[in-house]
Amino acid sequence: MGSCGTFSVSLKKRDIISAALPLQDHWLPMSNLDLLLPPLDVGVFFCYKNSFSLDVSMNIIKKSLAEALVAFYPLAGEIVHNSLGEPELLCNNRGVEFVHAYADIELQNIDLYHPDESVEGKLVPVRKQGVLTVQVTELSCGGLVIGCSFDHRVADAYSINLFLIAWAELARSKPISNPPSFRRSTLNPRRPPIANAFYNDLFLPPPSSLPLPLPFAPTDPLINRIYYMEAKDITHLQTLSSFDGSPKRSKLVSFTAFLWKIMAECEDGLKTCKMGVVVDGRERLDKTTTFDKLSLSNSMSSSMQNYFGNVLSIPYGEVVSSELKDMPLGLVAEMVHDFLFPAMTEEHFRGLIDWVELDRPETSVPKVYGKKDENDGEAIVVSSGQRFPVGGIDFGWGKPHFGSYHFPWGGQTGYVMPMPSPRKNGDWIVYMHLFQKHLDLVETKGRSVFKPLNPAYLEL
CATH class of the missing domain: 3.30.559.10 (Chloramphenicol acetyltransferase-like domain)
Structure with a gap:
């Protein structure tokens, strides 16, 4: 397949995409299970061999992202710490950093077997602020790579899958099939909480x-x-x-x-x-x-x-x-x-x-x-x-x-x-x-x- 380590990615434009509808600022607490996660970023990417014309594709991606952030509003917020030092979500619609990039390479020549050279920091963006960063990289063959990086403290892979499906549904002018729930009471502790030393062997x-x-x-x-x-x-x-x-x-x-x-x-x-x-x-x-x-x-x-x-x-x-x-x-x-x-x-x-x-x-x-x-x-x-x-x-x-x-x-x-x-x-x-x-x-x-x-x- 040949190495792709020599290809470079150039920045074309950087935007902030906010939710399409205004949202009232509010706090969303982390659940106890969220609190078990250290600050880690998770990346995900999708490769498309062909797309519409570049302008049409970019407009669809941006517009549907703004629409998706209405339902998935925590992704447009930011993590702050409360007086106890615990992370909390400030849902303030600060927006998602959106990067438009270009890579002078065809999809078939990207060495996906070695993602350290082809994906890391090139096709999956580095999240610097907020909860979610999105990068769309156009390829010389006319294809696209859509990459996302998100804060694991906010969501697991199952949750991000819900978001990705909803985003794509809105891009195709379809309603969201599985609207997200942020009902933290589902994961409230029992009253009183029951102590069990078993978990001391699983966590430190x-x-x-x-x-x-x-x-x-x-x-x-x-x-x-x-x-x-x-x-x-x-x-x-x-x-x-x-x-x-x-x-x-x-x-x-x-x-x-x-x-x-x-x-x-x-x-x-x-x-x-x-x-x-x-x-x-x-x-x-x-x-x-x-x-x-x-x-x-x-x-x-x-x-x-x-x-x-x-x-x-x-x-x-x-x-x-x-x-x-x-x-x-x-x-x-x-x-x-x-x-x-x-x-x-x-x-x-x-x-x-x-x-x-x-x-x-x-x-x-x-x-x-x-x-x-x-x-x-x-x-x-x-x-x-x-x-x-x-x-x-x-x-x-x-x-x-x-x-x-x-x-x-x-x-x-x-x-x-x-x-x-x-x-x-x-x-x-x-x-x-x-x-x-x-x-x-x-x-x-x-x-x-x-x-x-x-x-x-x-x-x-």
């Missing part, structure tokens, strides 16, 4: 000088890569992850188990290695407690399906790497199931909300982010992106040829997100943010499963 307070707890962090940088997995390989992993007579494991559990075993191959045998999985609490808080719902069922009641904010927990497992290497994949999948199962209930999230309430205004972050001592091994967090609506982000000129989240979140914990392929054939796109040593194993031990993303696969 960060040092004040760092966004994440890294007292024993190595200095090697983490690297971004994007792969694809074919449906047959995903199904094969699922088969290998199930013992004879045991329950069939979900594709996400099977994928996580496979990645965990790969990770253990490069660790010192006496060290542990940790694997965490992001769990969305929306279904659990809607009284959905069956573990099989982890398989990413879209069925949930209306009370939480439109909630905009963070509803996340990150349970994790920790095993001595030498033991993990020798385990069959089915046993590793069982361990993934075992550390996930306690988080698949309403009580887990109600208890977490209460636990945060009892510690306020102190803040905490998931313990999988940090190291207890220098003998601790590495950690990776898997976040399912199977609800990523790449096919639904159509602004009127067709669906994206490719889309992905981009989340180099800082610190020394790896991050992996599998998403549906735009080919809609059961394949997955897998974004990875890992140490080089882990990526080396992904491309040796896992080479039959993880294939570098290329223009031929995307049919560019």
